[in-house]
Amino acid sequence: MSKPEYPPPPYRVKTVEMMERKSREERQKAIKEAGYNTFLLDSEDVYIDLLTDSGTSAMSDEQWAGLMKGDEAYAGSDNWYNLENTVQKLYGFDYVVPTHQGRGAENLISQVLISEGDYVPGNMYFTTTRTHIELNGGEFVDVIIDEGHNPQSSHEFKGNVDLEKYEELIRNVGPENIPYINIGVTVNMAGGQPVSMNNLKKVSELSRENDIKVIYDATRCVENAYFIKEREEGYEDKTIKEILREMMSYADGCTMSGKKDCLVNIGGFLAVDDEDTYREATQLVVVYEGMSTYGGMAGRDMEAMARGLREAVNYDYVNHRVKQVEYLGERLLEEDVPIITPVGGHAVFLDAKKFLPHLQQDELPAQTLAAEIYVESGVRSMERGIVSAGRAEDGSHNYPELETVRLTIPRRVYTRPHLDVAADAIIDLYAESEDISGLKFVYEPPVLRFFTARFEKLD
Ligand code: P71
Numbered sequence: 001m002s003k004p005e006y007p008p009p010p011y012r013v014k015t016v017e018m019m020e021r022k023s024r025e026e027r028q029k030a031i032k033e034a035g036y037n038t039f040l041l042d043s044e045d046v047y048i049d050l051l052t053d054s055g056t057s058a059m060s061d062e063q064w065a066g067l068m069k070g071d072e073a074y075a076g077s078d079n080w081y082n083l084e085n086t087v088q089k090l091y092g093f094d095y096v097v098p099t100h101q102g103r104g105a106e107n108l109i110s111q112v113l114i115s116e117g118d119y120v121p122g123n124m125y126f127t128t129t130r131t132h133i134e135l136n137g138g139e140f141v142d143v144i145i146d147e148g149h150n151p152q153s154s155h156e157f158k159g160n161v162d163l164e165k166y167e168e169l170i171r172n173v174g175p176e177n178i179p180y181i182n183i184g185v186t187v188n189m190a191g192g193q194p195v196s197m198n199n200l201k202k203v204s205e206l207s208r209e210n211d212i213k214v215i216y217d218a219t220r221c222v223e224n225a226y227f228i229k230e231r232e233e234g235y236e237d238k239t240i241k242e243i244l245r246e247m248m249s250y251a252d253g254c255t256m257s258g259k260k261d262c263l264v265n266i267g268g269f270l271a272v273d274d275e276d277t278y279r280e281a282t283q284l285v286v287v288y289e290g291m292s293t294y295g296g297m298a299g300r301d302m303e304a305m306a307r308g309l310r311e312a313v314n315y316d317y318v319n320h321r322v323k324q325v326e327y328l329g330e331r332l333l334e335e336d337v338p339i340i341t342p343v344g345g346h347a348v349f350l351d352a353k354k355f356l357p358h359l360q361q362d363e364l365p366a367q368t369l370a371a372e373i374y375v376e377s378g379v380r381s382m383e384r385g386i387v388s389a390g391r392a393e394d395g396s397h398n399y400p401e402l403e404t405v406r407l408t409i410p411r412r413v414y415t416r417p418h419l420d421v422a423a424d425a426i427i428d429l430y431a432e433s434e435d436i437s438g439l440k441f442v443y444e445p446p447v448l449r450f451f452t453a454r455f456e457k458l459d
Contacts, residue, residue: 004326004327004330004331004334005327006320006323006324006326006327006416007316007319007320007323008320009320009412009415010314010316010317010320011060011317011412014061019047019048020047021047021378022045022047022378024375026045027045027374027375027378028375030042030045030374031371031374031375035442035443035453035454035455035456036367036368036371036439036454036455036456036457037367037371037450037452037453037454037455038051038370038371038374038380038381038382038383039051039382039450039451039452040452040454041374041380045378046374046378046379046380047377047378047379047421048377048378048379048380048414048418048421048422049379049380049410050347050379050380050381050382050406050407050408050409050410050422051380051381051382051408052382052408052410053260053346053347053408053409053410053411054257054259054260054408055101055259055264055265055266056259056265056410056411056413057259057260057263057264057265057410057411057412057413058410058411058412058413059263059264059265059304059308060263060307060308060311060412062307062311063263063264063303063304063307063308063311064304066079066300066303066304066306066307067300067303067304068300069300069303070298070299070300070301070303071299072298072299072300073299074291074294075291075293075294076293077293077294077299077302078299079299079300079302079303079306080098080293080294080299080302082302082303082306083096083098083269083302083303083305083306083309084096085306086306086309086310087269087271087309090241090244090245090309090310090313091218091244091245091248091254091271092245092248092249093248093253093254093271093272093273094272094273094275094278095271095272095273095274095275095277095278096269096270096271097269097270097271097272097278097281097282097285097292097295098267098268098269098285098289098290098292098293098294098295098296098297098302099267099268099269099270099285099289099295099296100266100267100268100289100290100295100296100297101257101258101259101266101267101268101296102128102217102219102255102256102257102258102259102268103128103129103132103257103268104268104288104289104295104296105255105256105257105268105269105270106128106129106132106217106255107132107284107288108270108281108284108285108288108289109180109215109253109255109270109277109281110132110133110135110136110138111136111284112277112280112281112284113179113180113213113215113277114133114136114137114138114179115137115179116136116137117137117177118137118138118139118177118178118179119138119139119141119169119173119177119178120133120138120139120140120141120178120179120180120181120182121140121141121142121143121161121165121166121169121178121181121182122140122141122142122143122144122181122182122183122184123142123143123144123148123159123160123161123182123183123184123187123190123195124142124144124148124149124159124184124187124189124190125140125142125189126184126188126189126217127388127390127448127450128448129182129184129217129255131447131448133182138179141169142165143161143162143165143166143169143181144158144159144160144161144162144187144190145158145160145161145162146162147160148160148187148190148193149190149401149402150401151191151338151339151340151341151349151351151354151402151404152341154341154342156194156196156227156231156342157193157194157195157196157199157227157231157232158187158190158191158193158194158342159184159185159186159187159190159193159194159195159224160195160196160199161181161183161195161199161202161203163199163202163203163206166181166203166206167206170206170210170212175210175211175212178210178212179212179213180207180212180213180214180215180252181203181207181212181213181214181215182215182216182217183195183200183203183214183215183216183217183251184216184217184219185200185216185217185218185220185221185224185247186220186221186223186224186227186344186345186346188219188220188346189384189388189402190340190344190402191340191343191344191347191349191402191404192220192223192325192343192344192345192346192347192349193342193344194223194224194227194228194231194344194345195224196228196231196232197228197232197235197243197246197247198232200247200250200251201250203250204250204251213252213253213274214250214251214252215251215252215253215254215255216247216248216251216253216254216255217254217255218248218254218255218256218261218271219255219256219257219260219261220260220261220345220346221244221247221248221254221256221261222240222244222261222312222313222318223261223318223321223322223344223345223346224247224345225240225243225244225247225313225318226240226315226318226319226322226345227322227345228243228247229243239313239315240313240314240315240318241313244313252272252273252274252277253270253271253272253273253274253277254270254271255268255269255270256268256269256270256271258305258308260346260411261312262305262308262309262312263308263309263311263312263411263412264301264304264305264308265304266297266301267297267301267302267304267305268295269295317412321345321409321411321412322345324409324416324419325343325344325345325346325347325348325409326343327416327419328343328348328407328409328419328422328423329341329343329348330343331419331420331423331427332348332350332423332426332427335427335430337350337355337426337427337430338350338351338354338355339351340402340404346408346409347406347407347408347409348406348407348409349384349402349404349405349406349407350366350369350381350404350405350406350407350426351402351403351404352365352366352368352369352385352403352404352405353365353403355369355405355430355433356368356369356433356436356438358434359436359437359438360438361385361386361399361403362386362397363437363438363439363440363458364383364385364386364387364438364439364440364441364455365385365403365438366383366384366385366386366387366403366404366405367383367385367386367387367439367455368436368437368438368439369405369436370382370383370405371439371455372429372436373405373422373425373426373429376425376426376428376429377421377422377424377425377426379407379421379422379425381405381406381407381408382405382406382408383405383406383450384402384404384405384406385400385402385403385404385405386398386399386400386403387449387450387453388400388450390447390448390449390450391449407422407426437457437458437459438457438458439455439456439457439458440455440456440458441453441454441455442454442455442456
């Protein structure tokens with residue numbers, strides 16, 4: 001096999017942030033004190049932070065310069081108009097509502113569109129999205145293709161909607177009880193897997209026939225556009241910008257967490273085509289976020305996001321970004337470490353059921369593995385399995401098919417030797433994985449439990 005490779009970054013370093021690796025003894029103490037939950041570790045105890053790509057990207061000199069152009073007027077800031085115009089131009093929606101981050105936009109759209117007893121289909125759940133749907137009386141229905149739940153399937157668009165599942169839901173509950181379908185582009189919990197343009201088009205047709213809106217979760221839409229360019233016939237010669245515009249043309253609106261593909265540390269928005277939805281959302285935004293010309297962001301935050309939105313559609317940037325993620329995946333695959341394939345856009349997902357086959361899902365294999373990786377290397381990762389999936393209405397655990405640990409790569413932050421540290425440690429750990437025992441809950445909050453739950457080692 002040829003040595004894994006990826007292109008050199010299309011940027012150079014201007015500022016550095018020092019970091020340090022604590023000793024193994026210190027790491028053992030830190031994870032125990034954090035209740036074996038990587039969310040509860042202190043940043044200073046972490047060496048290479050692959051917890052998330054959310055809000056952890058490095059901004060460019062252009063973005064930092066933009067911060068100095070912050071117009072902090074309470075209302076009608078210049079930066080707001082720049083942001084609004086940029087979203088309108090790049091995404092093609094007429095109306096934009098700023099929010100402090102993605103879940104702020106999810107709150108608005110869920111409150112505006114969902115009534116008690118409604119169904120909201122989607123291509124696999126995301127934690128905050130599903131929570132907002134449920135808080136507004138809706139029920140989330142998973143209509144992703146089966147391949148999306150299969151870590152080994154080599155389907156190139158594992159995020160696709162299964163049109164038959166979607167049609168069956170429409171038939172069973174009636175289109176009048178489905179206000180919208182929520183499409184993640186890409187699908188985070190499936191492993192950062194993309195949706196094809198063809199599938200987006202078909203979902204749009206079926207939805208329009210049934211008077212159901214299509215709302216994207218656009219959080220990682222640039223990465224989705226890149227996969228379409230790489231993998232879908234007819235798109236190889238199109239620009240990322242053109243592909244993005246076409247993707248968005250099949251939706252009625254989108255929510256956005258600016259903390260990912262907009263290359264900023266904080267921010268988000270809701271964008272829609274329909275004036276009524278926009279008006280209702282602007283009535284709510286003042287209650288939850290701030291005025292409709294800042295939505296919880298400072299003027300400087302909006303400027304950085306406007307600039308980040310434009311930088312993100314640069315092919316060299318996104319090519320390097322996705323190939324860097326793939327490199328980590330290839331290093332692990334070379335040593336037969338079980339991961340979700342194909343590797344997605346933002347992260348490598350370890351298959352914890354296969355990594356720790358001697359553990360039952362109740363023994364929390366992914367939570368366990370994330371804690372072990374930290375002790376082994378100082379690398380912080382995130383559980384995406386039974387702990388993240390929470391409990392069903394009857395109080396029992398949800399048992400997701402995918403029990404994964406996510407190694408998430410921040411944008412423009414780490415270099416190849418950092419990825420090699422993570423890969424080497426995980427390869428070593430895999431060689432001795434049978435010695436690893438599981439975890440049990442000792443504290444479990446009722447909502448979004450993974451953030452603050454605490455655990456103890458099973459003997
Ligand atoms: C990620 C995050 C941040 C996060 C959120 C919840 C639990 C753990 C970590 C946030 C997303 C996302 C998608 C597809 C909406 C949000 C919410 N992801 N949709 O992956 O990935 O956005 O954080 O800006 O509110 O680490 P927000």
